[in-house]
Amino acid sequence: MLDDKKSEMYKSGARKGLDNQAIGLLPLLLFMFLDNYFSYLLSFVIGITFCFVCIFLYMFLSKDRIYIFMLLPAAITLVLYSLFLCLKIEPVLLKYSPLITEVLLVTTLTIIGLFRGYIHQRIRHAHMNSFRRTSIRTQLNEFFFVAQIVQNTYTLHLFFVLMYGVITFESHNPGPGIFIVRELNLIIGLLIIGYEHIRLSMMQGSLKKELWLPVLDNKNRVIGCIAQSVSRTARKKYFHPIVRIALLYDGMLYLEKRDSNEYESPDLLDYPFYKYVLFRHTLEDTVKEIETESGFSNNNAPRYLIKYVYENEKVKHLVSLYVLCVRSEEELEQLIQKSGKEGKLWTVKQIEDNLNKGIFSGYFEKEFPYLQNTILLAEQYCVQK
Structure with a gap:
């Protein structure tokens, strides 16, 4: 919007x-x-x-x-x-x-x-x-x-x-x-x-149809903006912020395939909710946009977890990771239907058995050790008011 x-x-x-x-x-x-x-x-x-x-x-x-x-x-x-x-x-x-x-x-x-x-x-x-x-x-x-x-x-x-x-x-x-x-x-x-x-x-x-992304310096400060299509022509030259939201239900993570036209990790398993932070938008604005597009419940907002730098030969992103804990199957079904894609819930054991096999996105494989070691803390975030 x-x-x-x-x-x-x-x-x-x-x-x-x-x-x-x-x-x-x-x-x-x-x-x-x-x-x-x-x-x-x-x-x-x-x-x-x-x-x-x-x-x-x-x-x-x-x-x-x-x-x-x-x-x-x-x-x-x-x-x-x-x-x-x-x-x-x-x-x-x-x-x-x-x-x-x-x-x-x-x-x-x-x-x-x-x-x-x-x-x-x-x-x-x-x-x-x-x-x-x-x-x-x-x-x-x-x-x-x-x-x-x-x-x-x-x-x-x-x-x-x-x-x-x-x-x-x-x-x-x-x-x-x-x-x-x-x-x-x-x-x-x-x-x-x-x-x-x-x-x-x-x-x-x-x-006017372009997405304009903020450009960050090494201290995570916004120093300008650039069109997304232009940024992608220069691999890893520009540093952009993104928001990612992990979806948890009953101690399991819900994952689905990324679109085949995604610039990074196409067709690999990942969270259904992620988005670039647009120029002159805050993290809160971006989370609100994801909530509006995905139909989150008003009484169950995503909780902020960590911020880290994701970098490979193609991109350099400042990732802000949030977690959304779903307490009912009805709410989970609503979110899945809203995404319009097929996915499933993965247990910690299933994820461990399939790591580093080209199944999960690069973002997810970097985040999973943290989620694995703090899964109970994430659950505590969900019940906080």
């Missing part, structure tokens, strides 16, 4: 990680557009002023720390263009300013692309918390993705202009040439921005 805090987190995460980097092309598109109606000098002044105003707003006034990295190559392109103003090539600038701008942009993006690995390495080793580092790296990945599209598209456009110029060298009809040189580049830029907007909207829609 999503609460207001989680919805806010979704929006914030989408803004920080997936903002439209193609918007950084707007200063260049503005310059190219104005160059059709005003002098190239006035158009340049307006374009470069708009560019640096955008950089200031994003870098210093944005509370969400959104970085439109495409503004950097746009600014470099305009600065390089200013060098042409010092040369006595006014006829060339009057006629070919848009093409010169495209050539400078493609050259700038090509050079920046050569330093992609170095930039990622610097961010990876920067002194900042992992949440901010992940956010910046996500935005950088978006930038390089958009930069490659812009570079390839405008390179094709320049090649097309060159071929058109060769083919129509002796033509006296300037109409199509004006469109190709001065208008097609604007359309290309707007199409790239529109494409990115649609693509990111689709990605944000899928992110």
